[in-house]
Amino acid sequence: MEFQFDLIVVGAGSGGLAAAKRAASYGAKVAIIEVNQVGGTCVIRGCVPKKLMVYAAKSKKNMTSSEGYGLKSEGISFESNILLKNVREEVTRLSNLHKTSLDKFNVRVFEGLGRFISQNELEIICPKTKKIINKISSKKILISVGGKPKKLNIPGIDLAWTSDDIFELDSFPESILIVGGGYIACEFASIFRNLGTEVIQLIRGQRLLNSFDEDLSSCLEESTTFAGINLISKNQLKSIERVNGNLESTLDSGNKILTNNILIATGREPNLLPLNLGFLNLKMDGQYLDVDELNQTSNANIFAIGDIINKPNLTPVAIEQGRVFADNFFNDQKRKVNYENIPKAVFTIPEISTVGLSEKRAKEIYSENNIKIFKCKFTPMSNTFKENKSKCMLKIVVNQLTDKVLGCHMFGETSSEIIQMVSISLNAGITKKDFDITMALHPTISEEFVTMYS
Numbered sequence: 001m002e003f004q005f006d007l008i009v010v011g012a013g014s015g016g017l018a019a020a021k022r023a024a025s026y027g028a029k030v031a032i033i034e035v036n037q038v039g040g041t042c043v044i045r046g047c048v049p050k051k052l053m054v055y056a057a058k059s060k061k062n063m064t065s066s067e068g069y070g071l072k073s074e075g076i077s078f079e080s081n082i083l084l085k086n087v088r089e090e091v092t093r094l095s096n097l098h099k100t101s102l103d104k105f106n107v108r109v110f111e112g113l114g115r116f117i118s119q120n121e122l123e124i125i126c127p128k129t130k131k132i133i134n135k136i137s138s139k140k141i142l143i144s145v146g147g148k149p150k151k152l153n154i155p156g157i158d159l160a161w162t163s164d165d166i167f168e169l170d171s172f173p174e175s176i177l178i179v180g181g182g183y184i185a186c187e188f189a190s191i192f193r194n195l196g197t198e199v200i201q202l203i204r205g206q207r208l209l210n211s212f213d214e215d216l217s218s219c220l221e222e223s224t225t226f227a228g229i230n231l232i233s234k235n236q237l238k239s240i241e242r243v244n245g246n247l248e249s250t251l252d253s254g255n256k257i258l259t260n261n262i263l264i265a266t267g268r269e270p271n272l273l274p275l276n277l278g279f280l281n282l283k284m285d286g287q288y289l290d291v292d293e294l295n296q297t298s299n300a301n302i303f304a305i306g307d308i309i310n311k312p313n314l315t316p317v318a319i320e321q322g323r324v325f326a327d328n329f330f331n332d333q334k335r336k337v338n339y340e341n342i343p344k345a346v347f348t349i350p351e352i353s354t355v356g357l358s359e360k361r362a363k364e365i366y367s368e369n370n371i372k373i374f375k376c377k378f379t380p381m382s383n384t385f386k387e388n389k390s391k392c393m394l395k396i397v398v399n400q401l402t403d404k405v406l407g408c409h410m411f412g413e414t415s416s417e418i419i420q421m422v423s424i425s426l427n428a429g430i431t432k433k434d435f436d437i438t439m440a441l442h443p444t445i446s447e448e449f450v451t452m453y454s
């Protein structure tokens with residue numbers, strides 16, 4: 001059978017774009033289908049617009065907390081409509097840049113919703129008219145449609161926002177209830193609070209960021225409380241009702257909370273339903289598509305990357321999966337994604353960053369007696385003349401038997417920039433002694449990583 005393309009990529013997010021361009025660079029005839037703006041979650045409604053909002057929140061925090069440095073903070077105001085408009089313009093500029101770069105690689109863009117009609121063929125549906133506007137076929141198909149916010153199954157849930165809605169706002173609310181204690185909930189709690197919104201954060205468990213090292217969670221809890229976020233733990237949202245233009249949340253405990261709006265940030269799930277995959281009987285891994293090490297699904301023509309497979313759902317991971325897929329299947333390279341030591345950050349203010357094993361996980365794997373912890377917590381010099389004397393924390397997890405560094409964790413300003421570099425050394429198999437014989441750069445926060453002795 002003759003196919004129109006060598007590769008159809010369904011979903012023009014970070015992973016799909018990387019795969020399409022890399023495959024096209026090897027001479028493959030590539031098409032990409034996208035129903036929304038080109039760029040996907042990261043560029044359009046995730047990392048990029050969120051980080052711009054973090055910069056706004058940090059700027060305001062610095063301006064209003066630096067009187068000790070002689071800076072007068074009177075008259076500082078924040079106009080959320082300006083920020084939101086500028087963020088949208090920047091997102092559109094980046095989306096257009098991605099489109100231009102697809103053109104340069106001769107990747108054909110099809111706008112609309114892709115639906116499988118055979119293992120090699122998709123129809124493209126106009127989201128407005130719901131009519132089929134095209135049919136295209138290809139030897140290989142890569143699914144990279146990403147995820148969508150998970151909603152709670154409770155009365156009134158449609159009254160609440162998800163993170164997607166935040167980027168569509170005209171202005172910020174005066175008060176908000178944020179449900180969840182993961183990445184999205186913590187980042188938006190910090191953005192909103194530092195920009196003047198009253199924030200209540202509701203978590204079902206006992207601590208924020210459950211999957212992170214416990215010391216990071218406690219540092220964040222301290223700074224969350226200090227920032228004036230009202231943290232309610234061990235409680236769940238039961239229902240939402242509109243009351244005089246505001247939203248009333250009823251909790252399991254029976255308590256009621258009245259806020260302008262509610263943000264539900266209780267995880268994300270693969271956005272597979274619109275693809276019409278049912279008749280292909282692809283093997284699943286829970287809610288995710290099951291793939292092998294080469295990102296091949298149980299159908300040899302069909303591949304999957306990014307937030308629809310059970311791997312860390314992070315932009316750089318999806319990009320690498322896309323590139324590795326193209327390198328293997330369009331340039332005959334034999335290579336795999338390296339999932340070791342993936343650095344992670346939560347962009348709260350101050351931010352959290354981590355690479356490698358948490359103390360708890362290291363002790364589970366190597367036994368408690370074999371793990372040595374190096375930790376320091378101190379007020380960073382930048383807070384010297386500030387009222388907020390919030391502390392930063394650095395932590396190293398070491399295997400005593402081999403002296404190998406298993407994990408590094410940091411809470412504090414610019415920790416993401418620092419941990420990105422630390423992750424190179426962990427990948428290279430660094431030992432604690434290597435840290436110890438490295439000269440410090442003074443005065444910095446990160447010098448503590450090379451000056452911590454038992």
Ligand code: NDP
Nearest residue numbers: 180181182183184185204205210265266267268313345346
């Ligand atoms: P997370 O998985 O990070 O957190 C989900 C949160 O929701 C947890 O606190 C969880 O509680 C809670 N939760 C789950 N189900 C319920 C429920 N039924 N009722 C109440 N609470 C519930 O998800 P996010 O939505 O924050 O983020 C999704 C993913 O997006 C992340 O995992 C990450 O991969 C990616 N992301 C990465 C960012 C970054 O790199 N900086 C930023 C934003 C997103 P519990 O802990 O008790 O399970």
